[in-house]
Amino acid sequence: MSPILLIAGKETGELLLDLRGLAWLLAMTAVLSGFALLLVGDTELSLLDNAQVVYDMVGIVTAVGALLALVVGLDTIAGERERGSLVPLLLTPVARDGILLGKLGGVAVAWVVMYGLAVPYLWAVGSTGQNLAAGLLTLALLGTPVVLGFGFFGMGLGARLPMARTGLLIGLIALLLAASPLVLGPSLRQSAIGRAFDAVNPFSAAVNAYDAVIIDSQAITAQAANLVVTLVWLALALWFARAGVRRVARTSPCG
Amino acid sequence: MRLMQFTLALTLTLAAAAASAGDLSVDLAPDPKNPASPQMGDNLSFHSVIRNTGATAVDGIIGWLSLVQIDPGQEQPVDLEDWSAHKAVTATALTSGETLEAEWPLRLIQAGTYRIVVSVVSRQSGELAASPFADFTVREKPVVESERVLPVAIGLPLLIAAALLWRRRAG
Numbered sequence: 295m296s297p298i299l300l301i302a303g304k305e306t307g308e309l310l311l312d313l314r315g316l317a318w319l320l321a322m323t324a325v326l327s328g329f330a331l332l333l334v335g336d337t338e339l340s341l342l343d344n345a346q347v348v349y350d351m352v353g354i355v356t357a358v359g360a361l362l363a364l365v366v367g368l369d370t371i372a373g374e375r376e377r378g379s380l381v382p383l384l385l386t387p388v389a390r391d392g393i394l395l396g397k398l399g400g401v402a403v404a405w406v407v408m409y410g411l412a413v414p415y416l417w418a419v420g421s422t423g424q425n426l427a428a429g430l431l432t433l434a435l436l437g438t439p440v441v442l443g444f445g446f447f448g449m450g451l452g453a454r455l456p457m458a459r460t461g462l463l464i465g466l467i468a469l470l471l472a473a474s475p476l477v478l479g480p481s482l483r484q485s486a487i488g489r490a491f492d493a494v495n496p497f498s499a500a501v502n503a504y505d506a507v508i509i510d511s512q513a514i515t516a517q518a519a520n521l522v523v524t525l526v527w528l529a530l531a532l533w534f535a536r537a538g539v540r541r542v543a544r545t546s547p548c549g
Numbered sequence: 550m551r552l553m554q555f556t557l558a559l560t561l562t563l564a565a566a567a568a569s570a571g572d573l574s575v576d577l578a579p580d581p582k583n584p585a586s587p588q589m590g591d592n593l594s595f596h597s598v599i600r601n602t603g604a605t606a607v608d609g610i611i612g613w614l615s616l617v618q619i620d621p622g623q624e625q626p627v628d629l630e631d632w633s634a635h636k637a638v639t640a641t642a643l644t645s646g647e648t649l650e651a652e653w654p655l656r657l658i659q660a661g662t663y664r665i666v667v668s669v670v671s672r673q674s675g676e677l678a679a680s681p682f683a684d685f686t687v688r689e690k691p692v693v694e695s696e697r698v699l700p701v702a703i704g705l706p707l708l709i710a711a712a713l714l715w716r717r718r719a720g
Contacts, residue, residue: 313717316712316713331702333693334699
């Protein structure tokens with residue numbers, strides 16, 4: 295079996311099958327269940343209340359996915375370093391990019407599982423409303439680069455910072471800032487600073503696309519600009535992670 | 550408060566309709582293809598014709614759609630933002646006898662009984678021309694079905710919690 299697949303398989307197992315991974319999934323389903331249950335019993339819902347909940351859920355899934363990817367990405371280098379397993383990992387006959395891809399493979403599989411868990415919730419609350427299929431497709435198209443980008447970002451941070459805790463703090467602050475459009479309505483982002491922030495923030499791009507497709511019934515094809523922002527983010531984060539891993543390889547005792 | 554707003558809006562519209570509409574008149578009619586008993590999520594369309602009935606041209610025409618809910622106890626003006634992207638029609642001028650036709654599509658967002666009216670003003674006139682009312686009732690459509698939500702919202706966390714417990718016991 296390819297070493298990349300071996301690393302990805304090991305990461306996936308640790309993420310999904312051990313207690314830590316199951317606790318993640320339980321927390322995510324508890325949040326989504328809370329949201330879904332809020333709707334039951336409300337007899338004065340309009341079509342848009344229904345779409346609003348689907349939009350909120352899609353945003354939450356993206357945020358939780360990005361959080362998971364960030365933490366796991368950080369653990370990839372900084373965690374291995376603190377556990378003393380970084381040097382043995384670097385000594386394996388696998389290219390640095392292979393290690394990077396293998397580690398990210400674990401994050402990607404975890405994201406797929408989270409997406410899969412979100413589908414029944416979205417179906418339960420959204421199948422009688424509007425734009426459910428389009429919303430799911432938008433989540434896959436724009437949520438995936440955002441989530442994987444945060445995984446790469448975490449790897450890059452973990453490679454550059456000597457302590458995992460410092461990296462975690464910086465990463466969480468960055469994620470909080472990026473995910474702020476989930477709680478700040480569009481009217482609060484209409485200032486020049488808000489618009490500039492929206493233009494470069496991949497999370498804003500994803501959230502704006504969710505809003506446009508799920509609530510405003512716009513076509514997914516009209517979200518190309520938002521997709522580009524998320525793909526640029528993914529490319530920049532990949533570059534950040536690759537440079538960080540190479541730096542670790544150069545400066546570590548085995549480099 | 551809502552009742553007061555509704556009463557004020559209705560009074561203004563009726564007063565304007567009762568007054569001379571100057572050289573402009575407006576007709577409003579539902580599209581014959583509209584569903585007979587529409588429900589939430591359906592689309593309706595209305596057709597309006599603004600006509601200059603005077604002998605001279607009228608400049609700066611603006612016509613706009615208003616929607617109010619008229620259910621007892623729920624009387625209120627409705628924000629058209631979610632219901633329609635087409636909220637107004639304009640024309641630089643209407644010559645004598647000329648007409649301006651417009652389609653007013655509506656997406657039915659919430660159940661209830663509603664009334665729409667098209668109002669028109671021109672640049673010179675201080676008067677408002679209003680169309681006849683068009684009323685329609687939107688049937689409720691279940692947006693969330695609890696028999697779908699409950700099994701998922703309760704079942705999935707329980708399933709994962711069971712896996713967590715099993716994993717802990719398995720060591």
